[in-house]
Structure formats: C-alpha cells, structure tokens
Amino acid sequence: MRKALIGMILAAVVSFAHAGAYDDILKAANEGDTEAVVDLLKRGMDANTADRSGSTLLMIAARNGNLPLLKTLLANRANVNRRNQFGDTALLVAALNSRIEAVQALLEKGAELNPSGWTPLHYAVFGGSKDVTALLIAMGAKLDARAPNGQTALMLAVKGGKLELVQQLIDADADMDLADYEGVTALRLAQKLGRGEIVEYLRKVGAVE
Secondary structure, three states: OHHHHHHHHHHHHHHHHHHHHHHHHHHHHHOOOHHHHHHHHHOOOOOOOEOOOOOEHHHHHHHHOOHHHHHHHHHOOOOOOOOOOOOOOHHHHHHHOOOHHHHHHHHHOOOOOOOOOOOHHHHHHHHOOHHHHHHHHHOOOOOOOOOOOOOOHHHHHHHOOOHHHHHHHHHOOOOOOOEOOOOOEHHHHHHHHOOHHHHHHHHHOOOOO
16 A cells, blocks of 8 residues: 555656646756757656647747757757647648747757648748748749649739749749639739739730739
C-alpha cells in the first residue's frame, strides 16, 4: 500500500515537472529565447513539442524568423512536414510571414514544396513577398497548383491587388487563362474587384476576355 502511494506521488511530481517544462519551452520559443529552448531540449524535452493548436516549436521558429532556433530544432530531428490543426506546416508558416531564410533552411531539410491543398507559393503570394515567391519558383513550385477553393497563386495575387506579383508569376509562365471552380479567370476576377492596373496588364499580355 505504502509503495503504491509513493509511486503515485512520484508520478504526480514527474507529471507536474513535465507540465512546467512544457509551458517553459513553448514560452521560450515564442519569446525567441533560443538558449532556454536548447537547455530544455538537453534536459529531455521533445523537439516536436507542440502547443494546443498543434503548432510545433519548429513552426513557432519559422513564424518568428528565428533561424538559430529553427536550425537547432532541425538538427534535433524536428519533423519538418508535421501539420498543426489548421493544416499548416513550418514551411507554410515561414512563406506566409516572408521568412526567406527559414524557407530556404526548411527546403534544404526536405520540407514539402508542392503539397496538395494550400501550397507555400499560395502562402507567399498571400503574404506579399516577392523574394519568397521568387525562391519558391526557382526551387520548382508548381505555378498553377490549385488551392482548396480552386484558385491559383496568380488569382490570389489579383485578389490582393499585388500587380508586381501578378507580373512575376506570369513572367514565370503561370497560366493566366485558368478559371477557378466557379469559372472565374484572373482577368475576370480583376475586373470584378476593380483592379484597374491589373486588368490593363493582363489584357496587355494577352489574357482571354
């Protein structure tokens, strides 16, 4: 009886200590305290620790552009393609937040460039980064991949009123005449949203009316 009680007490102590370390490592990651994260990893915390939404330490580092922490986590076998409850990976988060060095590091470690559904290119365009968009294109991103709503990166650039990204994608040979699942092309979308400069440009490069 006494041994069982002692065992329960020890288990409770260990559980409490782990819960404290869990909160500590997430807090340190969010605050960019790489040293504290590394210390907790050395003490046995998992490099794939995630918050309640499923966002891992790697995703947090990618979102914040914390390259030293990101590289440390990758060196500790953090899962580069793990998804949170929203379906995001570290690469998607990095692309959305225009963290080009994080994008590069993740790609070098095997992050998936062309997943089904939302892709890093969609996120980069949505985030408005020409540099990240250029990097992803250079690495072989599928220009005309469709998001779950049927829209391509080009359509997202039109939607956001980002003329330079529209030009960048078409220069890379994105198909300007594709239609989404509702039959709306990039040009028609630009017209619908009143994107005058984009409409003019698309007509100039030969988009079908």
